[in-house]
Amino acid sequence: MSGLAILIPVAIFLGLAGLAAFFWALSDNQFDDPDGAAARILDDDEEGPEEG
Amino acid sequence: MNAPHLARDQVPAEESRFAVPGMHCAGCISKIEHGLASHAGVHAARVNLTSKQVSIAHDKALSDHDLAEIIRGLGFETSLIAEDRGDHDAAAAGRELLRCLAVAGFAAMNVMLLSVSIWSGADGATRTLFHWISALIALPAIAYAGRPFFRSAWQALSHGRTNMDVPIAIGVTITAAISLYETIVGGAHAYFESALMLLFFLLAGRALDAMMRRRVGDGVAALARQSAPGALVIESDGSSAWRKASELRRGMIMQLAAGERLAADGVVLEGSSAIDASLLTGESAPQSVGPGGQVFAGTLNVAAPITVEVTAAADETALADIGRLMATAGQGKSRYVRIADRGARLYAPVVHMLALLTFAGWMLAGADWHQALLIGVAVLIITCPCALGLAVPVAHVVATGSLMKRGILVKHESAIERLAEADRVVFDKTGTLTLDRLVAENLDELTADQKAIALALSRTTRHPLATAIREALESEDVRAVALTDRVELPGTGVTGLYGETRVALQAPEEAQSTPSVALIIDGDTAAIIRFRDTLRPDAEEAVADIAALGLPGSILSGDKSSAIRPVACALHLTAQSNARPDDKCEALERLRRQGHHVLMVGDGLNDGPALAAAHVSIAPGSASDVGQNAADLVFLGDSLAPIPFAIRAARRTMAIVRQNFGLALIYNAVAVPLAIAGFVTPLVAAVAMSLSSLIVIANSLRLRAVR
Numbered sequence: 024m025s026g027l028a029i030l031i032p033v034a035i036f037l038g039l040a041g042l043a044a045f046f047w048a049l050s051d052n053q054f055d056d057p058d059g060a061a062a063r064i065l066d067d068d069e070e071g072p073e074e075g
Numbered sequence: 076m077n078a079p080h081l082a083r084d085q086v087p088a089e090e091s092r093f094a095v096p097g098m099h100c101a102g103c104i105s106k107i108e109h110g111l112a113s114h115a116g117v118h119a120a121r122v123n124l125t126s127k128q129v130s131i132a133h134d135k136a137l138s139d140h141d142l143a144e145i146i147r148g149l150g151f152e153t154s155l156i157a158e159d160r161g162d163h164d165a166a167a168a169g170r171e172l173l174r175c176l177a178v179a180g181f182a183a184m185n186v187m188l189l190s191v192s193i194w195s196g197a198d199g200a201t202r203t204l205f206h207w208i209s210a211l212i213a214l215p216a217i218a219y220a221g222r223p224f225f226r227s228a229w230q231a232l233s234h235g236r237t238n239m240d241v242p243i244a245i246g247v248t249i250t251a252a253i254s255l256y257e258t259i260v261g262g263a264h265a266y267f268e269s270a271l272m273l274l275f276f277l278l279a280g281r282a283l284d285a286m287m288r289r290r291v292g293d294g295v296a297a298l299a300r301q302s303a304p305g306a307l308v309i310e311s312d313g314s315s316a317w318r319k320a321s322e323l324r325r326g327m328i329m330q331l332a333a334g335e336r337l338a339a340d341g342v343v344l345e346g347s348s349a350i351d352a353s354l355l356t357g358e359s360a361p362q363s364v365g366p367g368g369q370v371f372a373g374t375l376n377v378a379a380p381i382t383v384e385v386t387a388a389a390d391e392t393a394l395a396d397i398g399r400l401m402a403t404a405g406q407g408k409s410r411y412v413r414i415a416d417r418g419a420r421l422y423a424p425v426v427h428m429l430a431l432l433t434f435a436g437w438m439l440a441g442a443d444w445h446q447a448l449l450i451g452v453a454v455l456i457i458t459c460p461c462a463l464g465l466a467v468p469v470a471h472v473v474a475t476g477s478l479m480k481r482g483i484l485v486k487h488e489s490a491i492e493r494l495a496e497a498d499r500v501v502f503d504k505t506g507t508l509t510l511d512r513l514v515a516e517n518l519d520e521l522t523a524d525q526k527a528i529a530l531a532l533s534r535t536t537r538h539p540l541a542t543a544i545r546e547a548l549e550s551e552d553v554r555a556v557a558l559t560d561r562v563e564l565p566g567t568g569v570t571g572l573y574g575e576t577r578v579a580l581q582a583p584e585e586a587q588s589t590p591s592v593a594l595i596i597d598g599d600t601a602a603i604i605r606f607r608d609t610l611r612p613d614a615e616e617a618v619a620d621i622a623a624l625g626l627p628g629s630i631l632s633g634d635k636s637s638a639i640r641p642v643a644c645a646l647h648l649t650a651q652s653n654a655r656p657d658d659k660c661e662a663l664e665r666l667r668r669q670g671h672h673v674l675m676v677g678d679g680l681n682d683g684p685a686l687a688a689a690h691v692s693i694a695p696g697s698a699s700d701v702g703q704n705a706a707d708l709v710f711l712g713d714s715l716a717p718i719p720f721a722i723r724a725a726r727r728t729m730a731i732v733r734q735n736f737g738l739a740l741i742y743n744a745v746a747v748p749l750a751i752a753g754f755v756t757p758l759v760a761a762v763a764m765s766l767s768s769l770i771v772i773a774n775s776l777r778l779r780a781v782r
Contacts, residue, residue: 027201031208035185042181049173059124065101 091139092130093146093153098122103151110149111142152696152711169285175220176278182216183271187761190268194758206258206265213267217251220274223281239419239464242426243277246270246455253452264449269456269760276768280464283472284488303338303372306331309382320372323388331376331383339388343368346381347567349538350374361539363567363582373680378538379563397656400684401705413489414732415467422463430455433751446753453755457746462767466735469775474728477779482696482711483721490707493691494725496672500621501663501685503677504632504642504650507695508618509608510713513543513590516605521594523553525601528573529594531555532580535562535569540592540606541580568592589637608642617715618646624722626674631659633681659685676718678702693718724778731778735771742767 048054098107104122107129111120116134123129131142146153189205197205221244228244231237247270254265305319306329315330320338323329329341333348347365352374361377364370370383372392389395434451438444475485485491502508521529530548533541534555558571558578568581576597583593583603590606611617618628630650632639643650651662663685666673675682675689678698686692686705694706703709710717746763749755755763 031189034188035212038181038185042177045177046174049170049177054173056123056125059104059122062101062104062124066105 089135090130090132091142092128093143095122095127095129095146095151095153097151098124098127107146107149107151111145114145117142117145169282172223172278172282172285175223176275176282178216179220179271179275179278182212182220183268183275185212186268186271190265190757190761202263203258203261206254206267209265209267210255210258213271214251214255217247217270217274220271220278221247224274224277237423237427239416239423242423242430242455242458243273245427246430246452247273249448249452250456253448264757266452266456266757266760269757269764272761272764273456276764277464280468283465283468286472303336306335306338321389323385325385325388327385327388329383329385331381333376333379336375337370337372337383339383339385340369340371340392341383341385341387343370344382344384346379348376348381349378351377351539378536394680397680397684400657400660401687401701413467414492414729415463418463418736426455426458429458429747429751436751437753450750450753450755453753453760454747454750456760457750457755457763458743462735462739462742462771465768465771465775466739467732469772470728470731470735470778473775473778474724478708478721478724481717481720483717483724484709484711485707486709487707490691491725491728493672493707494674494693494722495729497626497674497691497722499666499671500626500628500674500676501631501666501689502618502628502648503675503679503682503685504630504634504639505608506678506697507676507682508614508630508642508646508715509610510697513539513606514609515543515547516589516607518544518547518551518604521602521604524556525594525596526551526553527556528558528578528596529580529604531558531573532561532569532571532578532594535571540590541569543606544580544592544604570595608638610642610645611713611715614715615646617718618648620716620719621722624719626722631662631685633659633679656681656684660688663688674722677706693721728778731775735774738770738774739767742770 053060095107098104104124107122108120111117111129111131114137116137118132118134120129120131129146133142143153186209189209193202193205224240224243224247227238228240231241250266250270250273254267254270257263257265303320305317306323307315308318308323309315309328309330318327323339327339328344329337329339331337343364343366345366347363347368349361350364350368350370351361352371364381369386370376370381371394372387373394387393430451433454434447437447437450442450471488471491474491478485487493518526518529526548529544530553533545533548535541535558556573558573561569561571563569564581568579570577570579570581572578573596577595578597579595580592581595583591583600592604592606593600594602594604622628628646628648630639630643630646630648631654632650632652633654633656634652636650636652639650639652642648651658654662659682663673663675667690672690675685675692676694677686677692678694680701682694683701683705686694686702691708692706693708693710694702696703696709696711698706698709708721710721742763746755749759
C-alpha cells in the first residue's frame with residue numbers, strides 16, 4: 024500500500040505534465056505546420072526561433 | 076521554430092494567402108520566403124508546408140496580382156486563397172476538439188491503470204480507494220472533454236430533434252452518475268474508464284472530421300474580386316476622375332486603356348479594340364468591337380484604348396447576374412446529407428429504445444432498479460457508436476491524404492461521397508479539355524522570310540493570337556526582321572514597313588471557320604495562319620477512362636460550335652455550344668431531373684454557377700478564382716488523368732465506408748444481445764469498444780495502398 028501512495032500520485036503527476044505540455048504546444052501553434060517544421064531544420068539560413 | 080517571420084514593430088497593412096502546391100522541401104520554403112521578403116512592399120512571408128500555402132503581409136500598394144506574379148517569377152504555380160473568416164472558426168473548433176481529445180486520452184489512460192488493478196483482483200479498501208481516485212480523475216475530465224457532445228445534444232434536444240450526440244451525452248452522463256453511486260456505496264463495478272474511452276474514440280473521429288471540414292470557398296465573393304475595382308470616368312466638364320465600380324452610374328463615360336478590365340457593362344462610343352470575353356463566355360478568341368459594340372463588365376480590353384458609355388453598373392451587370400445565379404445554384408449542395416448523418420438519424424432512436432426496453436424488461440423480470448439501470452447503461456455504452464463515429468472520418472482523411480499526394484485537393488467535406496455517386500460527366504471546353512491558350516496550327520507552311528516578318532509584326536502587340544505566333548516562332552529560333560513604322564491598328568491588326576514593302580498581320584478578309592490571322596505582304600495575302608485549341612495531354616485517354624467508369628460525357632461550352640467541333644470529334648463527345656452561364660445551369664438541371672448525378676468539370680468564371688449547381692464538380696488548378704472556389708475538388712497540372720483517379724478513389728473510399736458500417740453492425744449484432752442479457756462488465760465493454768474501433772481504423776488504412 025505504501026508503494027501505491029507514492030506511485031499513483033507520481034503517475035498522475037507525470038500524465039498531467041504531459042497534458043500541460045501538449046496544451047502549451049497546441050496554443051503555441053506547433054501543430055500548424057508539422058511538415059514545414061520538419062523541413063525547416065534543413066534550412067541553414069533560418070534565424071533562431073523568435074517569440075511570436 | 077514555428078514563430079512567424081513577422082517583424083513585430085510594424086503592423087502589416089494587408090495579409091494575403093496563396094496556395095503554392097509545387098513546394099515540397101526546405102529549399103522551396105527558403106526560396107519563396109526570401110524571394111518574397113526581398114521585394115519592396117512585402118513585410119513578411121511565411122510558408123506553411125503542410126497546407127502548401129504562403130501568407131504574405133504586404134503594403135496595400137502591392138495587389139494580389141503583383142504578388143502572384145512575384146511567386147510565379149520564383150518558379151512556382153500559385154493561386155490566391157480567399158481570406159475566409161470561416162477558416163479561422165473551423166481551425167478554432169478543431170483545436171478545441173484536440174484539447175478535449177488530449178484530456179480524454181490522459182484521463183482514460185490513468186483510470187485504465189487503476190481499473191486493470193481492480194480487474195486483476197484488487198478488492199475491499201483498495202478497490203474503493205481506486206474507485207475514488209478514478210472518480211476524481213474521470214468526473215472533471217468528462218465534464219471538460221464531453222462539452223462538444225453535451226453542447227450539440229442540448230442544441231438538438233432544445234429544438235425537439237435528436238442526433239448522434241444525444242445517446243452519447245446521455246450514455247456518458249448516466250454512466251458517470253451510476254459509477255459515482257457505485258463508488259459511494261463501495262460496489263464492485265464502476266464504468267469510469269468506459270465513459271472516458273468512449274469519449275476518446277468519439278473525439279478522435281470528430282477531430283479527424285474537423286480536419287476535413289474546410290469551409291467551402293465563397294464563389295460569390297471570389298466573383299466580386301474578379302470584377303474591376305473601378306474605372307476612369309470622364310466628367311461632363313471634360314475632366315477625368317477615378318471612380319469605384321460601385322459609384323458608376325448609367326450614362327457615365329469610361330475611358331479604358333488597353334489591358335484594363337471593364338468595371339461595368341456598356342456601349343463603345345469611340346475607338347475600336349478587341350475584347351477578351353473568355354471570363355464571361357468561355358470563348359477563347361478575342362472579339363473585335365467598334366463604336367456601338369456592346370461590352371460587358373469583367374471582360375478584358377486587350378488591344379487599344381476605348382471610350383465606353385455605361386449602360387449597366389454595379390448590381391445590374393451581366394457579371395452580377397452570374398453571382399446571383401451562383402448563389403442560388405449553391406443552395407442545393409448545402410442541403411446534401413452526408414452518409415454518417417443519415418446513419419445517425421436512423422441509429423439514435425433505435426439505441427435509445429433498446430436501452431430503455433432493456434431497463435424496463437429487467438425491471439419487469441424482477442431485478443431491482445439498480446441492477447436494471449446498470450444493465451441499461453451497459454447497452455447504451457456498448458451500442459454507442461465508437462466504430463460508427465470513426466467509420467467515415469478515418470476513411471475520408473486517409474483518402475484525402477492519398478488524393479493530395481496525387482495533386483488533387485478535396486475542398487468540400489462531402490465531395491468524396493458525392494463524387495462516388497456521379498454517373499454523368501459534363502465538361503467545359505476552354506481551359507478544361509483544352510489548355511487555356513491557342514496554338515498556331517500551320518506555321519510550317521510559311522517560308523523562312525514570312526516567318527521572320529510574322530515574328531517581327533507579332534512583337535508589336537499584346538493580342539493573344541499574336542502572342543501565340545510569337546511564342547511558336549521564338550521557340551523555333553526564328554530571327555525577326557527589322558521593321559520600321561510599326562503601328563497597331565486597333566481592332567484589325569498590326570502593320571509595318573519591311574524595307575519598302577508594307578506588311579501586316581490582320582484579320583482575314585473572308586470569314587474563316589477557325590480563329591485565324593492573315594499575313595499580308597505588299598497588299599497580297601501571303602498566308603493565313605490558323606489557330607486551334609490544344610487539347611490537354613492525354614485528354615482522350617482520360618475521357619475514355621471516365622466513360623469506362625460508367626460516366627458518359629458531353630461538352631457544354633460557351634464557345635462557338637466551330638471551335639468546339641474539332642475537340643468534340645477528337646474526344647468522341649456530344650457537345651452543346653454557345654451556352655451562357657444560365658444555359659449551363661439549366662442543362663445540368665435537366666440532367667438532374669432525369670435522375671443523373673452530374674460531375675461538372677469546368678474552370679472559367681462562366682462555369683461558376685454550373686460548378687455550384689452540379690452534383691459534384693472538379694476544376695483544374697489553372698481555373699479562375701471563381702471556378703476554383705465553386706468547385707468541390709481541384710486538380711493540379713496539365714493532365715486530365717487525376718479526374719478518373721479521383722473518381723476511383725472516391726468509389727473505393729465509399730466502399731470502405733460501407734464495409735466499416737457493416738463491421739460496426741456485426742459488432743453490434745454480437746455485443747448487444749450480450750449487453751441486454753446482462754453479461755457486459757466494464758472489462759468486456761472496454762475490450763469490445765477498442766477492438767471494434769481498431770478494426771474500423773485498420774480497414775480504413777487499406778485506402779492508403781492506392782496505385
